[in-house]
Amino acid sequence: MHDKFKNAEVLLQIKDLKIEGYSDETWVPIIKGVDLTLHRGEVMGLIGESGAGKSTIGAAAMGYARDGTRISDGSIEFDGMELTTASEAERRALRGSRIAYVAQSAAASFNPSHKIIDQHTEAPVHYRIRKRFEAQEDAMQLYEQLRLPNPKEIGFRYPHQVSGGQLQRAMTAMAMSCRPDLIIFDEPTTALDVTTQIEVLAAIRDIVDEFNTAAIYITHDLAVVAQMADTIKVLLRGEEVEQAPTRQMLDNPQEDYTKSLWAVRSFHSEQRHRPTDGTEPLISVQNVDAAYTGGVKVLDDVSFDIYPGMTVAVVGESGSGKSTTARCITGLLPPMSGQILCKGEPLPPRYKDRTRDQLRQAQMIYQMADTALNPKVKISEIIGRPAQFYGGLHGPALKQRVDELLDLIELDPAKFYSRYPPELSGGQKQRIGIARALAAEPEFIICDEVTSALDQLVAEGILKLLDRLQQELGLAYMFITHDLATVRSIADEVVVMQHGKVVEQGPKDEMFTPPHHPYTDLLLSSVPEMDPEWLTTVLEERGVDNIGEAADT
Amino acid sequence: MSTFVVLYYTALIGASCLAAYYEKRSVFMLIFSLTLVSFVLGIIGGVGALRFVALSAGLLALAAGTAYAFREFLIQISKPNLAKELRTAPLTAAFGMFVIFTYAIAGIFAPWIAPHGEAEVIGQAFQPPDANMLLGADQLGRDMFSRIIYGARNSVGLALIATLLAFLMGTMAGLFAAVKGGWFDQVMGRVADVIMSVPSLIFALLMLSIFGTGLHVIVVVVAVIYSPRVFRLTRAVAGNIVVMDFIEAAKLRGEKDWYLIRREILPNATAPLIAEFGLEFCFVFLLIAGLSFLGLGIQPPTADWGSMVRENATLISFGDITPLIPAGAIALLTVAVNFVVDWMLFRTSGLKEQ
Numbered sequence: 001m002h003d004k005f006k007n008a009e010v011l012l013q014i015k016d017l018k019i020e021g022y023s024d025e026t027w028v029p030i031i032k033g034v035d036l037t038l039h040r041g042e043v044m045g046l047i048g049e050s051g052a053g054k055s056t057i058g059a060a061a062m063g064y065a066r067d068g069t070r071i072s073d074g075s076i077e078f079d080g081m082e083l084t085t086a087s088e089a090e091r092r093a094l095r096g097s098r099i100a101y102v103a104q105s106a107a108a109s110f111n112p113s114h115k116i117i118d119q120h121t122e123a124p125v126h127y128r129i130r131k132r133f134e135a136q137e138d139a140m141q142l143y144e145q146l147r148l149p150n151p152k153e154i155g156f157r158y159p160h161q162v163s164g165g166q167l168q169r170a171m172t173a174m175a176m177s178c179r180p181d182l183i184i185f186d187e188p189t190t191a192l193d194v195t196t197q198i199e200v201l202a203a204i205r206d207i208v209d210e211f212n213t214a215a216i217y218i219t220h221d222l223a224v225v226a227q228m229a230d231t232i233k234v235l236l237r238g239e240e241v242e243q244a245p246t247r248q249m250l251d252n253p254q255e256d257y258t259k260s261l262w263a264v265r266s267f268h269s270e271q272r273h274r275p276t277d278g279t280e281p282l283i284s285v286q287n288v289d290a291a292y293t294g295g296v297k298v299l300d301d302v303s304f305d306i307y308p309g310m311t312v313a314v315v316g317e318s319g320s321g322k323s324t325t326a327r328c329i330t331g332l333l334p335p336m337s338g339q340i341l342c343k344g345e346p347l348p349p350r351y352k353d354r355t356r357d358q359l360r361q362a363q364m365i366y367q368m369a370d371t372a373l374n375p376k377v378k379i380s381e382i383i384g385r386p387a388q389f390y391g392g393l394h395g396p397a398l399k400q401r402v403d404e405l406l407d408l409i410e411l412d413p414a415k416f417y418s419r420y421p422p423e424l425s426g427g428q429k430q431r432i433g434i435a436r437a438l439a440a441e442p443e444f445i446i447c448d449e450v451t452s453a454l455d456q457l458v459a460e461g462i463l464k465l466l467d468r469l470q471q472e473l474g475l476a477y478m479f480i481t482h483d484l485a486t487v488r489s490i491a492d493e494v495v496v497m498q499h500g501k502v503v504e505q506g507p508k509d510e511m512f513t514p515p516h517h518p519y520t521d522l523l524l525s526s527v528p529e530m531d532p533e534w535l536t537t538v539l540e541e542r543g544v545d546n547i548g549e550a551a552d553t
Numbered sequence: 554m555s556t557f558v559v560l561y562y563t564a565l566i567g568a569s570c571l572a573a574y575y576e577k578r579s580v581f582m583l584i585f586s587l588t589l590v591s592f593v594l595g596i597i598g599g600v601g602a603l604r605f606v607a608l609s610a611g612l613l614a615l616a617a618g619t620a621y622a623f624r625e626f627l628i629q630i631s632k633p634n635l636a637k638e639l640r641t642a643p644l645t646a647a648f649g650m651f652v653i654f655t656y657a658i659a660g661i662f663a664p665w666i667a668p669h670g671e672a673e674v675i676g677q678a679f680q681p682p683d684a685n686m687l688l689g690a691d692q693l694g695r696d697m698f699s700r701i702i703y704g705a706r707n708s709v710g711l712a713l714i715a716t717l718l719a720f721l722m723g724t725m726a727g728l729f730a731a732v733k734g735g736w737f738d739q740v741m742g743r744v745a746d747v748i749m750s751v752p753s754l755i756f757a758l759l760m761l762s763i764f765g766t767g768l769h770v771i772v773v774v775v776a777v778i779y780s781p782r783v784f785r786l787t788r789a790v791a792g793n794i795v796v797m798d799f800i801e802a803a804k805l806r807g808e809k810d811w812y813l814i815r816r817e818i819l820p821n822a823t824a825p826l827i828a829e830f831g832l833e834f835c836f837v838f839l840l841i842a843g844l845s846f847l848g849l850g851i852q853p854p855t856a857d858w859g860s861m862v863r864e865n866a867t868l869i870s871f872g873d874i875t876p877l878i879p880a881g882a883i884a885l886l887t888v889a890v891n892f893v894v895d896w897m898l899f900r901t902s903g904l905k906e907q
Contacts, residue, residue: 025637025640330805332804332805351804354807359806363805366798366802372798372802374797374799374817374821376821386806389808
């Protein structure tokens with residue numbers, strides 16, 4: 001237990017909680033006996049990979065079991081009230097007023113057809129804590145504290161008129177509207193860019209401190225939890241691994257699993273440099289401008305080269321044109337001007353005009369493996385089809401090739417050959433996506449945020465695999481990402497993009513040593529570090545009031 | 554007080570006590586409120602009303618029992634994967650499947666099941682039921698039962714062919730519209746709008762009076778009338794699939810449209826399409842029955858449920874229920890198909906019961 005809270009009153013006490021989920025006509029345990037004690041004003045970080053039961057515990061703290069799950073055993077005591085035996089009406093009276101919830105995707109959680117402030121005032125008016133006008137005044141005050149621009153006016157907009165980071169802060173304000181005793185943050189910054197994340201983190205931390213609210217902060221990002229939490233609890237497959245105060249947990253983790261989580265960011269591949277013997281670049285993007293039909297320019301004079309066997313990381317916030325560049329290279333979006341050369345020869349702008357061999361050269365691996373693999377097609381056909389299509393393989397030769405590819409991505413052919421994508425885990429699906437790209441025997445692969453939807457341990461496995469394949473097969477990667485930690489570990493060259501323009505580019509070692517372009521600097525300094533004091537330090541350096549504007553420019 | 558009434562109340566009260574003892578709250582509430590309602594019913598309607606209640610409950614129990622047994626039977630004979638799905642089927646769906654199964658048997662083996670030919674005159678007009686003619690004779694003295702059996706073959710078979718054709722046209726147009734987009738999509742969409750803007754019965758009557766009432770004409774006209782609905786559904790479903798990354802990956806590989814449709818889109822669209830097939834089948838069936846009733850559908854002497862209702866309609870004024878038998882056959886099939894479709898829609902939409 002954290003010393004600071006030794007004398008504080010216990011707010012939430014969960015004892016031996018067991019939750020079961022219904023699947024395949026039986027109840028299987030999801031949470032296998034977890035204890036949790038939260039004091040007033042304490043912030044507890046729950047971390048673990050997906051499927052560890054973090055969000056399920058978060059929901060259980062409100063006495064809520066999601067559809068298809070049930071609380072089978074244990075007790076949840078909130079401020080002296082037992083939630084497992086309380087009636088639905090009693091539990092409902094707590095939610096919103098005394099326990100609030102901030103969801104991962106604010107954009108999906110706000111009702112798009114009501115103004116933000118109307119949704120904000122709903123709870124206080126419903127519980128008769130405040131009159132509508134008082135609640136609106138209060139909302140504006142909260143918006144100001146959370147450093148939202150135009151606090152007097154922003155609430156009267158609709159959710160789609162506000163940016164993602166601002167919406168996430170508005171949601172935090174909404175959770176605060178009744179001054180609850182406990183707020184559950186369920187991955188509030190996972191969907192945000194690093195530069196936006198930092199504003200939201202700072203805002204959440206300040207407001208939780210100010211009102212002495214207890215919070216459960218659910219995330220899979222260790223560096224984030226290190227900034228936010230007083231205590232950290234590590235979960236694995238529904239069981240507690242260990243719990244300790246943040247500082248102690250970071251410095252001296254006890255369990256092997258925790259140590260492996262801490263060590264994740266240690267992977268580094270050796271940096272390669274451009275060949276100096278006059279080899280032509282494999283892919284050369286030259287002065288490309290592009291726009292979607294009738295829209296404004298999304299890409300403005302983008303140029304960079306990718307040499308054989310090298311990894312070029314393209315970084316930037318969402319909306320900076322990273323993925324659009326990839327669409328221009330693959331030919332899905334013909335550029336307005338400029339051209340794309342492949343080994344010195346210009347590629348036709350539209351993919352339909354390209355030859356089979358040109359199409360084979362450039363393969364893609366997608367961010368969401370769920371939508372990138374057809375759920376109704378067997379693994380053997382997903383991987384086999386490109387080999388059949390380009391290589392003309394049939395029968396035993398095709399089967400042998402698929403087995404080879406499965407071996408290459410470290411999945412057992414005997415086990416996976418005739419399975420379907422929904423039966424696979426996220427990491428396995430991403431491996432199948434890689435195998436499909438490899439089946440075409442390309443020289444160049446575009447990796448579009450391939451690790452951002454995965455847990456850190458799994459993501460590291462994918463990065464190692466990609467690195468090994470690059471060395472064995474001499475592939476060139478264009479690695480689109482917003483995660484600078486990934487860039488640091490596998491890139492050879494870095495291209496920084498902002499508002500559709502290339503801001504800075506060069507070899508990794510140069511890019512990561514000052515002096516930087518101001519935008520690169522902002523990106524780099526916004527990446528959370530494992531040091532619990534990191535956020536405080538950054539805020540001091542930038543000045544608290546400038547943080548919002550720093551990210552907007 | 555008759556023994557029936559004594560037995561009736563004893564059974565009800567006994568059952569409610571048992572339900573209460575085993576803590577089946579909803580069953581208890583149902584049975585005991587039925588008991589209370591029966592007191593009132595018995596006073597107003599006498600023994601007859603109680604007999605009716607008992608008979609309905611018996612029929613319901615019989616149907617439920619049949620459905621349950623049929624579901625178990627299907628689970629036993631099917632493969633493990635299918636058996637797992639079937640186990641989730643509610644009794645209504647199992648009952649629907651049982652009815653469809655019975656109709657299919659009746660339709661396929663009609664010549665062997667029916668005791669007489671469909672156009673064979675064997676008695677007097679409107680002869681009452683006897684051992685030879687289970688349901689009596691129709692207006693020309695043909696066996697009603699045999700005609701119902703043959704009707705299953707003709708009406709259902711025709712509706713099935715028409716629905717299949719409508720689906721073939723609708724899905725193909727919808728899938729190509731979704732994949733190709735652009736002007737092809739626009740043209741198909743406007744054509745569908747034009748067909749849908751004309752009331753279907755009037756459109757059918759118009760076409761049939763122009764082209765005559767041959768079976769192939771009926772099939773084509775009905776298929777054309779119903780294909781726009783299928784087109785719209787398919788296009789909407791496929792429209793959600795073509796934006797997925799795996800379609801983009803296949804396009805970038807250089808795959809042709811036909812491969813995209815056959816291997817990538819269709820497997821993901823089958824569930825809603827099958828459910829829609831069931832629904833459309835009901836509408837098509839009713840439209841053909843309606844056309845037959847109006848005299849423009851299947852022509853005599855071919856047995857058809859729709860025209861059988863019309864031919865025997867005069868009997869209803871004499872208090873005879875004979876014309877209601879083919880009507881009932883139509884209603885039962887429609888309800889049965891809807892039960893099965895409801896279950897399928899429920900499964901594909903992923904809705905959960907609260």
